[in-house]
Amino acid sequence: MTAPLFGLARRSLFNRRVTAGLTVLTIGLSVALLLGVETVRSGARLSFTNTISSTDLIVGARTGPTQLLLYSVFRIGNATNGISYESYEEVASWPNVAWAVPLSLGDSHRGFRVLGTTDEYFSYYRYGRKQPLAFAEGAPFADAHDAVIGADVADALGYSIGSSLVVAHGLDSLGQTDHDDEPFHVTGVLARTGTPIDRTVHVSLQAIEQIHDGWEDGMPSRPGHDIEREHEHDMEAEPPAIEDGMPPRPGHDIEREHEHDMEAEPLAITAILLGVTSKLATLDIQRKVNTYEVEPLLAILPGATLQELWDSIGTLESALLAISVMVVGTGLLGMMTVSLAALNERRREMAILRSVGARPAHIFGLLVLESGILALAGALAGLAMLYALLGVLQPFIQASFGLHLTIDAPSLWQWTVLGLVVLAGCLAGIIPATRAYRNTLADGLIVQT
Amino acid sequence: MGLTAERDNPRLESESYGEGEKALPIVAVQDLSFRWSVRAPYVLGIGELSIQRGERIFIEGPSGSGKTTLLNLLAGVVTPDSGHIVILGTDIASLSGPERDAFRSAHIGLVFQMFNLIPYLSAIENVLLPCRFSHARRAALAEAGTTPQEEAHRLFSHLQLDSEHLLRGSVTRLSAGQQQRVAVARALIGKPELMICDEPTSALDADAARAFLQLISAEAAASGATLVFVSHDRSLAGMFDRTVELPKINQPAGALGS
Numbered sequence: 001m002t003a004p005l006f007g008l009a010r011r012s013l014f015n016r017r018v019t020a021g022l023t024v025l026t027i028g029l030s031v032a033l034l035l036g037v038e039t040v041r042s043g044a045r046l047s048f049t050n051t052i053s054s055t056d057l058i059v060g061a062r063t064g065p066t067q068l069l070l071y072s073v074f075r076i077g078n079a080t081n082g083i084s085y086e087s088y089e090e091v092a093s094w095p096n097v098a099w100a101v102p103l104s105l106g107d108s109h110r111g112f113r114v115l116g117t118t119d120e121y122f123s124y125y126r127y128g129r130k131q132p133l134a135f136a137e138g139a140p141f142a143d144a145h146d147a148v149i150g151a152d153v154a155d156a157l158g159y160s161i162g163s164s165l166v167v168a169h170g171l172d173s174l175g176q177t178d179h180d181d182e183p184f185h186v187t188g189v190l191a192r193t194g195t196p197i198d199r200t201v202h203v204s205l206q207a208i209e210q211i212h213d214g215w216e217d218g219m220p221s222r223p224g225h226d227i228e229r230e231h232e233h234d235m236e237a238e239p240p241a242i243e244d245g246m247p248p249r250p251g252h253d254i255e256r257e258h259e260h261d262m263e264a265e266p267l268a269i270t271a272i273l274l275g276v277t278s279k280l281a282t283l284d285i286q287r288k289v290n291t292y293e294v295e296p297l298l299a300i301l302p303g304a305t306l307q308e309l310w311d312s313i314g315t316l317e318s319a320l321l322a323i324s325v326m327v328v329g330t331g332l333l334g335m336m337t338v339s340l341a342a343l344n345e346r347r348r349e350m351a352i353l354r355s356v357g358a359r360p361a362h363i364f365g366l367l368v369l370e371s372g373i374l375a376l377a378g379a380l381a382g383l384a385m386l387y388a389l390l391g392v393l394q395p396f397i398q399a400s401f402g403l404h405l406t407i408d409a410p411s412l413w414q415w416t417v418l419g420l421v422v423l424a425g426c427l428a429g430i431i432p433a434t435r436a437y438r439n440t441l442a443d444g445l446i447v448q449t
Numbered sequence: 450m451g452l453t454a455e456r457d458n459p460r461l462e463s464e465s466y467g468e469g470e471k472a473l474p475i476v477a478v479q480d481l482s483f484r485w486s487v488r489a490p491y492v493l494g495i496g497e498l499s500i501q502r503g504e505r506i507f508i509e510g511p512s513g514s515g516k517t518t519l520l521n522l523l524a525g526v527v528t529p530d531s532g533h534i535v536i537l538g539t540d541i542a543s544l545s546g547p548e549r550d551a552f553r554s555a556h557i558g559l560v561f562q563m564f565n566l567i568p569y570l571s572a573i574e575n576v577l578l579p580c581r582f583s584h585a586r587r588a589a590l591a592e593a594g595t596t597p598q599e600e601a602h603r604l605f606s607h608l609q610l611d612s613e614h615l616l617r618g619s620v621t622r623l624s625a626g627q628q629q630r631v632a633v634a635r636a637l638i639g640k641p642e643l644m645i646c647d648e649p650t651s652a653l654d655a656d657a658a659r660a661f662l663q664l665i666s667a668e669a670a671a672s673g674a675t676l677v678f679v680s681h682d683r684s685l686a687g688m689f690d691r692t693v694e695l696p697k698i699n700q701p702a703g704a705l706g707s
Contacts, residue, residue, distance in 0.1 A: 357553065361547070445526050
């Protein structure tokens with residue numbers, strides 16, 4: 001029964017190609033939006049859960065677990081407090097702690113975060129499915145003037161082995177606080193990981209210390225920059241100074257002096273990545289950290305916190321998905337409206353079809369088929385738009401958000417969505433089809449117009 | 450449902466319309482009454498109307514005399530409230546909706562007033578439409594040893610439509626007379642036994658209307674179809690074998706004295 005109808009439906013749609021084209025465009029855009037939201041969602045989830053693995057605990061100053069995870073792993077936000085170096089040494093020396101890698105954050109280089117750590121970082125850090133960090137070229141830093149950069153840093157700034165770079169104190173990327181006198185040299189470029197590591201400049205802890213010493217020393221000679229730098233310094237870099245229970249004082253000088261005192265000890269650390277000797281010890285050590293009396297610390301299980309974090313943004317994600325589903329619904333509703341509106345001027349067409357042998361069921365089928373064809377064309381147009389958009393935007397998204405969106409053949413999920421759109425399109429066609437069916441029976445062969 | 454069944458089905462042929470029984474009418478209407486709804490007055494009440502095979506009959510009546518309703522009944526688009534409409538030995542009033550649709554597409558060719566054609570199909574595609582929907586018509590052509598395309602072209606040349614260019618293009622570029630001839634070709638393809646025309650000349654001037662009428666009666670005769678022509682235009686009556694004045698046979702008031 002569909003054989004004679006398909007050609008008719010196609011020709012009839014072509015006859016109304018402007019409205020049909022707009023309908024396909026509407027559905028296509030809505031489908032592209034739906035598939036796009038899902039692609040970004042799954043890409044984000046993947047890069048999220050792939051960011052860290054094989055690290056049993058992350059230790060930081062007491063704060064929210066999510067916040068600790070965000071700044072230590074994702075380089076999002078800042079630590080309000082640090083951990084003293086003694087605490088790090090203490091925790092590292094505990095039994096059942098297999099390894100402990102200190103992280104010191106708070107500085108930047110042209111918009112990329114600078115991470116102070118030890119060369120153990122490169123041997124213990126794992127991402128994705130327990131993949132170690134690999135060097136695209138070069139080797140870990142050997143001294144305080146060496147730097148290892150992530151793949152995005154290398155791409156964005158055009159750096160390679162031997163390039164020199166200066167580190168700004170604080171996170172402002174404008175560069176007014178660059179230390180021209182203390183350049184770093186790139187000794188290694190990491191292979192791409194699809195994690196925030198790609199957007200990180202790694203230097204040794206000693207280097208971080210030197211930056212801060214250098215900053216202290218440089219102060220008097222450059223008065224023009226004082227306030228700005230101090231301000232940044234207060235905001236970002238040396239939380240222990242504020243945390244130390246100093247009475248609030250308006251003058252920056254005094255605070256700075258105080259900091260200087262603090263820096264008699266090695267500088268504060270932002271977080272520690274811990275590996276344990278046996279999984280069973282994990283919870284013990286976590287408890288031990290959380291009840292550590294010298295300073296308030298927090299230990300989190302990265303996997304659990306990742307899940308928690310993902311769940312907390314899950315509502316937003318579901319809302320986005322729901323909105324895109326509704327947009328698709330709106331597109332199909334638009335198609336139904338157009339189809340219904342055209343029915344009146346098509347009464348004669350239907351009557352002619354009946355006079356040449358089409359049954360009311362054929363008329364019904366013709367309209368459902370037309371909707372189905374529009375929905376199918378819309379679904380395929382949406383898929384094409386998705387790939388076109390991904391092709392254009394993927395490098396931009398990678399560069400701006402560090403989010404790697406894979407361009408794959410459509411997944412089963414996507415095919416299912418497309419199938420459902422076509423099915424929904426056919427169902428939406430039932431309403432005008434029923435109307436046409438009734439008209440046809442009422443009109444008979446002669447339409448009185 | 451195979452539409453060929455209509456021609457072979459013993460039930461449908463129970464009154465056995467065959468070569469030896471030429472006296473049996475092709476259309477026999479009896480005690481027909483019809484109203485559009487239960488509360489509406491009757492619009493048709495016809496005691497008897499019979500049309501012989503091969504006859505060219507002119508049914509004449511002013512607007513509102515029930516011509517259109519009668520056509521809808523003959524074509525099996527609507528069913529009477531009572532009475533019989535026996536066409537080719539089958540009482541179509543007793544058939545189901547789909548059976549009537551199949552019967553119509555197999556045995557009846559229809560030509561209407563203006564705008565008879567599907568605007569988004571070419572002339573040739575319009576003519577082939579009945580073959581798309583009716584297996585019976587395809588089968589009839591196959592039996593005659595021809596294809597729908599060949600038959601369409603044969604009809605076109607008989608109806609003096611021979612510009613291939615015009616026939617492949619949009620039908621909306623054809624003149625009114627050309628469009629009506631295309632509609633005739635469409636009604637006649639596959640040799641239906643009955644051809645019903647409803648005011649097909651209303652858009653033509655008098656000369657064109659006469660020329661058109663000559664063409665269709667010749668073509669109907671050539672394909673052996675019985676021609677039922679409905680119009681309000683009495684001046685055309687002379688070109689037919691017989692004229693039936695609808696107001697004279699139609700007594701809807703009491704719907705057959707009931």
